[in-house]
Amino acid sequence: MLHIPGVLSREQVADMRRRLDESQWVDGRATVGTQGAKVKQNRQLPETSPLGLELGQIILTALAGNPLFFSAALPLRTIPPLFNCYAGGEHYGAHIDGSMRRIPATGQWVRTDVSSTLFLCDPDEYDGGELIVTDQYGEHEVKLPAGDLILYPSTSIHRVEPVTRGARICSFFWTQSMVRDDMRRSMLLELDQNIQSLRARLGDCPEMVGLTGHYHNLLRQWSEV
Ligand SMILES: O=C(O)CCC(=O)C(=O)O
Ligand SMILES: [Fe+2]
Structure with missing residues (x-):
């Protein structure tokens, strides 16, 4: 919720x-x-x-x-x-x-x-x-x-x-x-929010690029459009 x-x-x-x-x-x-x-x-x-x-x-x-x-x-x-x-x-x-x-x-x-x-x-x-x-x-x-x-x-x-x-x-x-499963959808939200607040603190370091890539690769795996 x-x-x-x-x-x-x-x-x-x-x-x-x-x-x-x-x-x-x-x-x-x-x-x-x-x-x-x-x-x-x-x-x-x-x-x-x-x-x-x-x-x-x-x-x-x-x-x-x-x-x-x-x-x-x-x-x-x-x-x-x-x-x-x-x-x-x-x-x-x-x-x-x-x-x-x-x-x-x-x-x-x-x-x-x-x-x-x-x-x-x-x-x-x-x-x-x-x-x-x-x-x-x-x-x-x-x-x-x-x-x-x-x-x-x-x-x-x-x-x-x-x-x-x-x-x-x-x-x-x-x-x-785009993501039917409640659990997957809430995991993606949590990941996205953590990445956003880390990015605000640390900027776009290589790890941030990696984590953002990970978010999008998960979304690519789990989405249906
Ligand atoms: O009024 C609401 O907050 C919900 C209405 C509702 O549950 C519905 O129409 O199915
Ligand atoms: Fe309802």
Whole structure:
């Protein structure tokens, strides 16, 4: 799991919120399979909403310029971001995201390797609404400032706690990674981050060239595009 701060600026968030506050939400069960539908109680923008598609494009552009998202997700394809809203006790019970999704406009398949939630509300605007992600080490509770993103492996079971005050508005989406395996992807991120911080301290000595080569040779071995 990785917290990526400041994916959107405060101005971008404020602009999105203004436009989302005037939009028409529909039952969130529209985009989920039968198992998820039983535990999902929230609202979303329709997948074909022109507003959603426009705001989603702003998010994809921001992600394309975010080195940490690139390094962590090693993205091949991301579905057009969706938008959800929880209020008045709405929640999403424990579930696993479907493994394959289609991009509506093109019909292209995307394997969901990495899930993202991009917060468009600040934590003090609502009570509850924590995203709880379970992994082998236990449960992780996530509630981030507006503009920040949490990235987590789509292989994990997760839920959103009931929102008991105010409204929680987020964007959420899935990415197919060039590296399918969660463990390999997190090893590459760790290696990349260590190389970057060593390079900042020591510059490009021969060992740094060797380590960078090693990173790229591993990525070459493990990636599928
Ligand atoms: O709202 C969230 O943070 C996550 C939503 C979710 O898990 C889903 O739509 O599959
Ligand atoms: Fe989910």
